[in-house]
Amino acid sequence: MGLTEDYQEAKEWVNSNLDLSSNGEASLFEVNIRYVGGLLSAFYLTGDEMFKQKVLDLGEKLLPAFNTPTGIPRGVINLGSGTSWSWGWASAGSSILAEFGTLHLEFIHLSELSGNPIYTEKVMNIRKLLDKIEKPHGLYPNFLSPVSGNWVQHHVSLGGLGDSFYEYLIKSFLMSDKTDQEAKRMYYSALEAIETNLVQKSPGGLTYVAEWRGGVLDHKMGHLACFSGGMVGIGADDAPEKRQHYLDLAAEITHTCHESYSRSATKLGPEAFRFDGGTEATATRLSDRYYILRPEVIESYMYMWRLTHDPKYREWGWEAVEALEKHCRVDGGYSGIRDVYASTVSHDNMQQSFFLSETLKYLYLLFSDDDLLPLDDWVFNTEAHPLPVVRKNCLQDTDSPLDTEQTLSE
Ligand code: DMJ
Numbered sequence: 086m087g088l089t090e091d092y093q094e095a096k097e098w099v100n101s102n103l104d105l106s107s108n109g110e111a112s113l114f115e116v117n118i119r120y121v122g123g124l125l126s127a128f129y130l131t132g133d134e135m136f137k138q139k140v141l142d143l144g145e146k147l148l149p150a151f152n153t154p155t156g157i158p159r160g161v162i163n164l165g166s167g168t169s170w171s172w173g174w175a176s177a178g179s180s181i182l183a184e185f186g187t188l189h190l191e192f193i194h195l196s197e198l199s200g201n202p203i204y205t206e207k208v209m210n211i212r213k214l215l216d217k218i219e220k221p222h223g224l225y226p227n228f229l230s231p232v233s234g235n236w237v238q239h240h241v242s243l244g245g246l247g248d249s250f251y252e253y254l255i256k257s258f259l260m261s262d263k264t265d266q267e268a269k270r271m272y273y274s275a276l277e278a279i280e281t282n283l284v285q286k287s288p289g290g291l292t293y294v295a296e297w298r299g300g301v302l303d304h305k306m307g308h309l310a311c312f313s314g315g316m317v318g319i320g321a322d323d324a325p326e327k328r329q330h331y332l333d334l335a336a337e338i339t340h341t342c343h344e345s346y347s348r349s350a351t352k353l354g355p356e357a358f359r360f361d362g363g364t365e366a367t368a369t370r371l372s373d374r375y376y377i378l379r380p381e382v383i384e385s386y387m388y389m390w391r392l393t394h395d396p397k398y399r400e401w402g403w404e405a406v407e408a409l410e411k412h413c414r415v416d417g418g419y420s421g422i423r424d425v426y427a428s429t430v431s432h433d434n435m436q437q438s439f440f441l442s443e444t445l446k447y448l449y450l451l452f453s454d455d456d457l458l459p460l461d462d463w464v465f466n467t468e469a470h471p472l473p474v475v476r477k478n479c480l481q482d483t484d485s486p487l488d489t490e491q492t493l494s495e
Pocket of ligand 1: 309
């Protein structure tokens with residue numbers, strides 16, 4: 086983006102201050118998608134060895150979390166002591182699908198860079214267990230015991246707790262230069278089960294993805310689930326006989342998510358919106374009305390723009406830019422808001438880190454040419470950190486960035 090000074094400052098901070106042995110509670114998932122993903126991207130985009138060394142040190146510190154009877158990692162780690170445990174709020178000591186199912190992309194690159202297969206083995210073991218286990222109606226529930234390897238509850242969601250597991254199946258396939266056939270098969274069968282059981286059409290004609298609680302549908306869609314427009318879109322090409330069907334589904338979901346924005350006073354979308362009791366794409370509960378600068382709707386605009394070049398996606402993105410400037414801009418940066426339906430906003434005094442790494446990055450890409458981080462060469466991890474496609478047909482020199490400097494200077 087030309088922010089050379091900011092980059093130098095951030096690099097200096099990482100070099101001198103990033104403490105990888107800090108004692109305290111850290112989420113394995115968040116450390117992976119934000120720190121491992123961020124450091125990997127920084128290395129691949131710049132070739133600076135410091136980032137590579139940092140990420141390899143960090144990768145090693147994550148391994149103790151996998152010491153469970155099944156190899157399914159626990160959710161919380163202490164990087165200093167190497168101990169790990171399950172979230173207190175997750176029932177019966179279970180691990181969460183969107184957490185242990187969102188390690189694959191980064192761990193494949195950790196093995197690529199270190200030459201140590203252990204990271205790949207860890208994530209392939211998770212994959213194998215998930216592939217083998219019986220699934221209700223072909224669906225993947227959100228909670229699994231790392232001890233018994235069985236589902237703990239039958240709650241299925243494309244929003245929080247489930248979301249990025251599905252995203253990482255299709256992205257694993259794409260990042261493998263389309264060689265990872267297992268990921269491809271698992272993705273398309275999961276998507277088929279989602280379409281059969283969760284995808285709904287409202288009386289007003291809006292397509293949405295409901296949640297599933299032991300066979301009963303909850304007609305609610307979280308802001309988080311709005312990433313699925315983009316996900317279904319990027320998976321369309323590799324299902325030739327259903328390509329148009331998936332492109333249509335992706336466009337419909339993205340349209341619904343845009344509706345959740347355009348039906349609010351601020352033109353920003355709520356944390357969750359419902360399709361029951363006569364409402365459509367609107368939050369009914371007070372507790373669902375907040376917006377914390379989340380990226381998912383804009384993320385889908387970006388992918389749909391790249392896939393279709395329909396100008397409406399840039400128009401919708403610009404509406405979001407204007408709404409962010411009007412309602413979220415504060416002296417110190419940008420803030421979340423407590424109620425998207427109130428025309429006088431109340432700020433929550435928080436700028437989440439995904440606002441920079443995802444929301445603004447996806448907006449920047451939405452208004453950039455397609456050859457900036459082209460989707461054929463790069464896959465974005467779930468925190469929008471770009472990782473290069475691993476080309477199997479050329480031997481990589483693991484000490485150098487994967488020919489990315491040329492891509493960047495172009
Ligand atoms: C991000 O941290 C990631 O995208 C994650 O997968 C879920 N969503 C948040 C931002 O909303």
